[in-house]
Amino acid sequence: MSAQAGAVARVTYGRAFYGLMVRDARVLRREFVSFLLRTVMNPLLFVFVFTYVFPKIGRGLGGGASGGATFATVLVPGLIAVAVFFQGIAAVALPLATELGGTREIEDRLMAPLPIALVSFEKVVFSTFQSVLAAVVVFPLLYLIPAEPVSVHISSWPLLIAVVIMAGLLAGFLGLLLGTVVQPRQIGLIFSLVVVPITFLGCVYYPWQTLSAIPWLKVLTLANPLVYVSEGLRAAMTPSIPHMPVPVVLAALVAITGGLGWLSTRSFIRRVTD
Amino acid sequence: MDPRPLELRHLVKSYVRGAPNAVDGIDLTVEHGELFGLLGPNGAGKTTTVGIATTRVAPTSGSVRVNGIDVVADPARAKASLGVVTQFNTLDRACTVHENLVFHCRFFGASRRAALDRADELLERFRLTDRAGDMVFELSGGLAQRLQVARAIAHRPTIVFLDEPTAGLDPQSRIALWDVLGELRSDEGLTVVLTTHYMEEAEQFCDRVAIIDRGRILVSGTPEALKRQHGDLAIATLGFSDEESARRAAADLRGFGTVDEDGLTLRVATADGAGAVPGLVNAAGPGLRALALAEPSLETVFIALTGRELRE
Numbered sequence: 001m002s003a004q005a006g007a008v009a010r011v012t013y014g015r016a017f018y019g020l021m022v023r024d025a026r027v028l029r030r031e032f033v034s035f036l037l038r039t040v041m042n043p044l045l046f047v048f049v050f051t052y053v054f055p056k057i058g059r060g061l062g063g064g065a066s067g068g069a070t071f072a073t074v075l076v077p078g079l080i081a082v083a084v085f086f087q088g089i090a091a092v093a094l095p096l097a098t099e100l101g102g103t104r105e106i107e108d109r110l111m112a113p114l115p116i117a118l119v120s121f122e123k124v125v126f127s128t129f130q131s132v133l134a135a136v137v138v139f140p141l142l143y144l145i146p147a148e149p150v151s152v153h154i155s156s157w158p159l160l161i162a163v164v165i166m167a168g169l170l171a172g173f174l175g176l177l178l179g180t181v182v183q184p185r186q187i188g189l190i191f192s193l194v195v196v197p198i199t200f201l202g203c204v205y206y207p208w209q210t211l212s213a214i215p216w217l218k219v220l221t222l223a224n225p226l227v228y229v230s231e232g233l234r235a236a237m238t239p240s241i242p243h244m245p246v247p248v249v250l251a252a253l254v255a256i257t258g259g260l261g262w263l264s265t266r267s268f269i270r271r272v273t274d
Numbered sequence: 275m276d277p278r279p280l281e282l283r284h285l286v287k288s289y290v291r292g293a294p295n296a297v298d299g300i301d302l303t304v305e306h307g308e309l310f311g312l313l314g315p316n317g318a319g320k321t322t323t324v325g326i327a328t329t330r331v332a333p334t335s336g337s338v339r340v341n342g343i344d345v346v347a348d349p350a351r352a353k354a355s356l357g358v359v360t361q362f363n364t365l366d367r368a369c370t371v372h373e374n375l376v377f378h379c380r381f382f383g384a385s386r387r388a389a390l391d392r393a394d395e396l397l398e399r400f401r402l403t404d405r406a407g408d409m410v411f412e413l414s415g416g417l418a419q420r421l422q423v424a425r426a427i428a429h430r431p432t433i434v435f436l437d438e439p440t441a442g443l444d445p446q447s448r449i450a451l452w453d454v455l456g457e458l459r460s461d462e463g464l465t466v467v468l469t470t471h472y473m474e475e476a477e478q479f480c481d482r483v484a485i486i487d488r489g490r491i492l493v494s495g496t497p498e499a500l501k502r503q504h505g506d507l508a509i510a511t512l513g514f515s516d517e518e519s520a521r522r523a524a525a526d527l528r529g530f531g532t533v534d535e536d537g538l539t540l541r542v543a544t545a546d547g548a549g550a551v552p553g554l555v556n557a558a559g560p561g562l563r564a565l566a567l568a569e570p571s572l573e574t575v576f577i578a579l580t581g582r583e584l585r586e
């Protein structure tokens with residue numbers, strides 16, 4: 001009897017979870033233009049200025065320190081990492097601020113017949129999908145715009161996919177945590193206080209190894225989850241550039257994702273139940 | 275035995291340690307097909323009680339069963355068998371009227387086709403068809419409330435909870451809402467639990483009511499029975515020309531029952547009903563300018579039980 005009831009519950013949860021995904025997909029389709037702009041604007045301008053305008057006006061960047069690769073090549077994994085990360089955080093934290101604030105329209109999602117932890121997990125899963133989409137959208141820009149040569153060699157597709165998905169989950173859980181611990185009105189502030197520093201100090205514009213010149217920063221940035229995403233993508237896409245060993249990257253991503261998953265889910269449950 | 279739609283046993287909720295309990299030992303059973311009203315002033319614990327019954331608030335102690343399902347032990351299954359309209363509008367603002375219904379059905383496991391059909395049927399029934407494509411923030415309060423009710427019953431629950439469903443609605447929207455609830459009850463045998471502080475409405479529409487105050491049920495029963503129990507009670511409101519005569523009269527009027535002073539106005543709860551009028555006039559003295567006698571109603575029952583008016 002209880003085994004049967006368990007099976008029925010799993011089917012119900014699965015259908016409810018799928019229903020939540022269908023709803024999110026509908027909303028994303030309606031807001032697709034703003035999704036694209038949000039995703040594309042930052043890398044587009046960055047690549048345009050630093051790898052198109054700068055070389056044209058004779059101001060090089062990067063170069064020697066990165067094993068002979070062009071700055072444009074260094075930027076490919078870095079800016080994809082930022083796009084995935086930023087998208088993952090924004091896709092969970094921004095709607096959550098609305099849903100938890102004032103009207104508490106989250107209540108409607110909470111009344112779906114599944115455990116509350118799965119309501120928040122659905123948000124993270126869907127944001128991961130958006131993160132992957134962001135990576136796909138951003139890549140061609142990074143490849144096509146630069147005026148200098150870009151050399152990308154996918155060394156391992158499974159590694160690339162694993163890192164992007166893990167990064168999406170990690171960022172989604174981080175968005176969940178930020179969205180639940182921060183007052184909805186202050187969510188904008190959090191983006192400048194947390195998200196911007198994370199992206200600037202995430203080994204996006206330079207490989208981690210080059211930080212040997214600034215040892216304290218080299219150690220400090222190890223606390224930044226984005227570093228492992230950038231380095232993981234370097235290993236998968238531009239293996240000729242120095243990068244962290246793959247097992248280290250994967251272990252760090254698994255550990256951080258697990259920790260944030262636990263913390264953010266607990267925070268969400270606390271926030272929505274009295 | 276067929277489980278009851280709602281059974282609350284010794285329910286207690288304390289939000290903040292040390293503060294008085296928001297719900298302080300409520301026992302309540304609602305029968306199949308009933309329209310049950312929870313009445314009480316602001317802060318009485320109505321929303322908290324509904325929140326616990328609908329899995330959104332964790333009780334401190336006591337038990338809640340909805341259709342026999344323990345809502346604390348098995349919230350997901352409880353949610354599948356109940357519907358709720360919360361005190362504030364929780365419609366999905368990123369979606370249209372139609373989508374709010376469709377996605378709600380899909381959360382509850384309906385196929386795409388079934389969800390679309392059910393949404394169309396509900397739009398028709400709740401006369402929202404011509405607003406189907408509008409975003410929900412474009413709806414007036416009355417229409418939004420109607421949509422919330424439609425959504426609450428979209429997955430065919432057998433019991434639905436409505437927290438102050440008519441608050442803030444104009445009289446026309448209110449009548450429309452009561453009509454819809456009446457239809458749902460007669461067509462589908464739906465059990466309805468609602469909270470309100472409009473006593474007149476409760477009196478007119480509820481099969482049974484419980485009056486709650488400070489987290490406890492003061493009395494419960496049919497509106498008729500409650501009025502009968504406290505039926506010889508009448509509330510006389512006396513207006514005076516000046517505070518001095520009001521104060522003087524207050525002392526003399528205590529012989530008739532409890533006196534509530536409010537500036538130039540005194541309220542006397544008297545057990546003698548209309549028979550007390552000559553005596554009241556006499557005791558009030560020459561400063562008396564106006565006297566009104568309220569018929570027994572749930573409102574007078576509440577005042578008799580608490581010594582306070584419902585809306586302060």
Ligand SMILES: Nc1ncnc2c1ncn2[C@@H]1O[C@H](COP(=O)(O)OP(=O)(O)OP(=O)(O)O)[C@@H](O)[C@H]1O
Nearest residue numbers: 274289290296314315316317318319320321322323
């Ligand atoms: N989340 C909360 N945290 C702390 N105290 C709360 C919380 N929600 C309600 N309370 C307190 O619990 C008591 C009961 O509140 P509740 O909202 O259940 O009353 P109500 O009868 O619904 O009132 P109203 O008519 O104003 O809606 C009040 O004293 C209120 O201040």
Ligand SMILES: [Mg+2]
Nearest residue numbers: 320321322361
């Ligand atoms: Mg309330």
